[in-house]
Amino acid sequence: MEDCNAVRLVGRVSSTPVAKELPSGDVVLLFRLVVRRPEGHASRQSVDVLECSVWAPRLQRTMGSWREGDQVEVEGAVRRRFYRAGQASASRVEVEVSRGRLRRRADAA
Secondary structure, eight states: OOOOOOEEEEEEESSOOEEEEOTTSOEEEEEEEEEEOOTTOSSSOOEEEEEEEEOOHHHHHHHTTOOTTOEEEEEEEEEEEEEEETTEEEEEEEEEEEEEEEEEOOOOO
């Protein structure tokens, strides 16, 4: 059996995506995706909140217009990213998005 690291998620954007410039000069777009769990799951938790990162400039332009409450679909891979936090090393697990689309715009407030 071949290894596979592929993710497809459909959920709601929890807040407006934010572009962050890293010390290396690279820019990453970050957002959180709230995904409902299917009914009948073992936990009392009804949603998962997943960190997403977008590295490709073309995708950043598209996804940068997403806003809180938009229903979106993303595809990518689970990644563990290491970085420096002050004097210490830290890491985070996130979905590195390679494709995405807006499924439904959130109602205007």
